[in-house]
Amino acid sequence: MPLPKAELHLHIEGTLEPELAFALAARNEVALPYADTDELREAYRFEDLQSFLNLYYELMAVLRTERDFEDLADAYLARAAAQGVRHAEIFFDPQAHIARGVAMGTVVEGLWRALARSEDTYGVSTQLIMCFLRDESAESARETLEAAKPYLDRIVGVGLDSAEVGHPPAKFREVYQAAAGLGLRRVAHAGEEGPPSYIVEALDVLGVERVDHGLRCMEDEALVERLVRERVPLTLCPLSNVRLRAVDALADHPLPAMLDAGLLCTVNSDDPAYFGGYAGDNFDAVRSTLGLGEERLRELARNSFLASFLEHDEERRARYLAEVEAYEFG
Numbered sequence: 001m002p003l004p005k006a007e008l009h010l011h012i013e014g015t016l017e018p019e020l021a022f023a024l025a026a027r028n029e030v031a032l033p034y035a036d037t038d039e040l041r042e043a044y045r046f047e048d049l050q051s052f053l054n055l056y057y058e059l060m061a062v063l064r065t066e067r068d069f070e071d072l073a074d075a076y077l078a079r080a081a082a083q084g085v086r087h088a089e090i091f092f093d094p095q096a097h098i099a100r101g102v103a104m105g106t107v108v109e110g111l112w113r114a115l116a117r118s119e120d121t122y123g124v125s126t127q128l129i130m131c132f133l134r135d136e137s138a139e140s141a142r143e144t145l146e147a148a149k150p151y152l153d154r155i156v157g158v159g160l161d162s163a164e165v166g167h168p169p170a171k172f173r174e175v176y177q178a179a180a181g182l183g184l185r186r187v188a189h190a191g192e193e194g195p196p197s198y199i200v201e202a203l204d205v206l207g208v209e210r211v212d213h214g215l216r217c218m219e220d221e222a223l224v225e226r227l228v229r230e231r232v233p234l235t236l237c238p239l240s241n242v243r244l245r246a247v248d249a250l251a252d253h254p255l256p257a258m259l260d261a262g263l264l265c266t267v268n269s270d271d272p273a274y275f276g277g278y279a280g281d282n283f284d285a286v287r288s289t290l291g292l293g294e295e296r297l298r299e300l301a302r303n304s305f306l307a308s309f310l311e312h313d314e315e316r317r318a319r320y321l322a323e324v325e326a327y328e329f330g
């Protein structure tokens, strides 16, 4: 039995495995510029975040109907459950779909069909976090929030993703303020490729409660002290950092140093179909390559539930935390 954990940094579009991409392409009569899944996998050699994003957005062309989004989410939840995920807070990128003529309602209703039965089918509780694309305009983000208003009972919070450098958080001050006014929780990618100042800005200007990645905080001692003091969770994604070359090799990943510094770190998969593994695979990788001991792994699992947006159901959080404390490593 795998260690129970929450997944807090997972882009549902990044769970599109090559086999499903081809199946959906056939179903929707969408032509893909790859002969087969092997040739597609050959394209998974990324130089940086942008080279990944180019493929990530290209493959979204196969997602057209509610059923496509349902199948995508269902496939993810099955894999996540098998790797010990008990609770998943799932990002989605509506702007990337709306731009292709796929409505907000198609995306949310489709994902929801899978999420609504996830607890019964897989024993995984779920929440949805709607991300704004930071390389699109602030106006587009505002329109996206407006389009989401009929679905807010299904969306726990907002996030910020896509190409980071050159798109600092402050650009989205107003839309985050509006989101907070609607009762939405706030997170943002910061310090993946961007500088530590973007992390500070995400906290001070956007009021985020968790930082996605946050890796580059380690370059700013005062920022690390602040993140420790304020117990700001960081949703790290070790295999993603290797594939997108945020670190040279997994052995060089700062996760052990971050835990030693007292940061509230969590381990997540980001875009598991592209980066070589789901949540449990990321845990296994840091265990074997970074030599994290059982108590460090338990701490990461505990942190994942502490950092979850489960304030509406503290009993559930307590149950999950008790599972972590009772877990016996094999």
Ligand code: ADE
Pocket: 011, 014, 049, 056, 161, 162, 163, 189, 192, 240, 270, 271
């Ligand atoms: N969208 C999907 N994955 C992402 C990542 N790792 N960083 C920024 N935007 C993303």
Ligand code: ZN
Pocket: 009, 011, 161, 189, 212, 270
């Ligand atoms: Zn991400």
